[in-house]
Amino acid sequence: MLVTAAVFVPPAVLLFTLFVVVPMGEAARYSFYNWNGYGVPKAFIGVKNYLQLFANATFRQAALNNLLIIVASIGIQLPLALGMALLLARREIGSVAFRMIFFLPYILADVAAGLIFRFIFDGDYGPVSSLAQQLGFGPLYMLAAPGTAFTALIIVIVWKYFGFHMMLYIAGLQGIDRSLYEAATMDGAKARQRFWHVTLPQLAPMLKLSVFFSIIGALQLFDMVIPLTGGGPFDQTHTMVSFLYSFGMGRMRIGFGSAVGVVLFAVSVLFAFGYQRLLMRHE
Template sequence: MLVSADRAVTLPRQSAFQRMLSNGQLKMILIFVPPAILVFTVFVILPMLQAGLFSPYKWSGYGPVPWALNEDTGKTFGRWVGAQNFDRMLSHSAFKQSLINTLLVIGVSIAIQIPLAMTMALMIYRSSRINTIFRLIFFLPYIMAEVATGLIFSFVLDGNYGLSKSFSDLMGWDKAFFPLAERPWAFYCILAVIVWKYFGFHMMIFIAGLQSISNEVLEAARIDGAKTLQTVFLIKLPLLWPSITISVFYAVLGGLQVFDVVMPMTAGGPSNSSHTLVSYLYNFGFIRLNIGFGSAVGVFLFVVGVAFAFLYRKTVQRGQT
């Protein structure tokens, strides 16, 4: 049967479900999505729900849930205190110091760590053997475990046998210098370690962004007579804006979660001067068996993190895929 050329032949349009079924996407979704949802629910959703439920109670963590009735005493395992845990948290001087320290971590990450990472990325982003070696050297600290990093620098900065002792001897000081036991040197040391450790992570983000810039664009700029700095500030940096926003996003969320470096180096000392929000939660919540108070701090952290992620996505990252 012949069909005239001017007659359009329309095929039945497949629905989205039919397309997913035909190309195998539905099978992949059914295989990989349920385990991911299960893991996310067990390790993120349920703990946050529990923290929200425990936060209005004064509870040591022993026994069942705090609102359960103790048959021996006739009272619940926890005592309802309402918003007192939040009031105590906001009025606690150690919490205020930990909040300031967390903001300092974020500020140093954005103002020092990211510019340094971007500068190094601009120097070694081109493909060559020597640049590959430099990338490996700068990225290795990020691979190292945070606890191992903290332990190493706690030894390095020890006044009895670390580099601090060598420096004290070099300066001719009679008394050894213990930077991790002095305020505010302890937290300055933590900031330096954080910059050193996560510098390579941001550098690799910028290297990936620089390598995605078309060579034709750079060549056109050179033909038009653009100098090196003009190429950097007028072409490369504007095209790096998506990478910059991602790097800042990770820096802020990472700053809110700093914990593993702090504990082996100072454990929040001296006199609670080097706590971050997470180490404060751990020390005043779990170590002191005040699970209700620790849950209140966890709820505060969760609200701050979610609010930042939502506002950042709606403002800075608007229109980015």
Template sequence: MTDMTANAALQGAPARRPKRRFDSKKLFAIALLVVPALALFSIFVLWPLINAFIFSFYKWNGYGPITEFVGVENYDDVITQRHFSTAIRNTIILSVVSLLIQLPLALWVALALYQKAWFVSIFRTIFFVPYMLADVAAGLIWKFVYDGNYGLLPAVGDLTGTELPFVLADRFWVIPAIGLVIVWKYFGFHMMIYIAGLQSIPNEVLEAARLDGVSKWKIMWYVKIPMIRNSIVISVFFAIVGSLQLFDVILPLTGGGPSNSSHTIVSFLYQFGILRMKIGFGGAVSVILFILCVAVTLIYRRLLFTRDPA
């Protein structure tokens, strides 16, 4: 320690930190990692987002120059389109299904299977396999299951002597059918998030609760679940945002039918924007979806992503 630093320390003044030397090797390593990632993000995320925002103010079919400026007419057409309200309603319903059925089921299974054992790992794998399937593959599998003529569901109905409806052709049953697929497909992902949180709980805490005579139910409710709060917060966030972006399962399963009654926001965008060559209309839908996602993220972060008090 130099005399100046020692005197400053004795007098209670903060000592000056030594200046860091410019390290060209570290700067090169950072640039080597950041620049490609930033370039990919700009090309595949930022640039399409900017284009969608620009297209939303024009009437354009995807060919030729973009010249017909229509202002907010596309946004007005989206809001007044009768099937858009159906897509919003379906998205909300599937979000509620995820929050009230999928996540509690995932938490219940995680509480039963979080202990480390070889036979437990087998069950975890079985429950996680649906998530590993591609969304399109899952949609095709369940389309066969629900098929009213040759599917598994009518076969079960024949065995039990029950006449089951053609669920994918019924406006009432199609959304519950999609909800079942969503729960089956994604609950294993949330289960693994909860298992990771449960395995991080110190054994000393659980042992202390058992020695105090606390019942298993109270340990689960007052010890385990509060201690995996962060895992639950992240899981709920993924469920909500995933419901807003739901598309890959809908397209092969129902295609938005019957009579456009099973559209989500993204499948509505695909059907009425891209397939019908109304790029400006589709751009307006994508901007609305982007605003919804950002709003949900900001509100959720404001409400739940808070640091625990020291």
């Protein structure tokens, strides 16, 4: 036991320290400097990066966007995924094929999805705009205004990720003991009652897990935003991570970017631990 630990723990600890703990510590240190990435950080400015960050309207919008994406994930994506799961969990003709179809977008890289939808939403040559014109509206430039661009982003997220959550639910549904339904039916429970009182409670662990993935996914969202909207127009469709990249790395403000990273890290850790303590204690 001790020997095993002595052999296997050090490499893991070393790697973890080298590639996770050290960079995090470095980032935390840089966040107190005004540093452009050249040479060594010299200009110590205390918490000024953080003050600038919290005063930054674009960052507040980015944080709000993260929140809205979470709301949309839970409010639109999860019900859709659940509905589809209920339809497709049963073994019927075509259900496996449909599961595949709905799951496929999840396999696609975020960058590819962003690029594809950049074309789909293009006002001059994209199919969405053509459809709008067929229906008698003018050409539709979804990515040219903040509101519609953000809507477009939500559409792509839901399209890409609902299949994954659907699969989680299908797995959950298939794990529910049939006898519970039989008992409920015998007690005279209607379909709706069976859903509320058997399916949902039995599915609760999966639901909690799926919400957890949705929120973490929303907080990490980056590589779809950059090709789709680039955070624009007017930097209104950034997420915190794309903000970090554009305003930290892109502007060579490594100190400022590190401050964004630290805030993002704090939010993620708080959420992850809080969520686990509150909701996933028994799992």
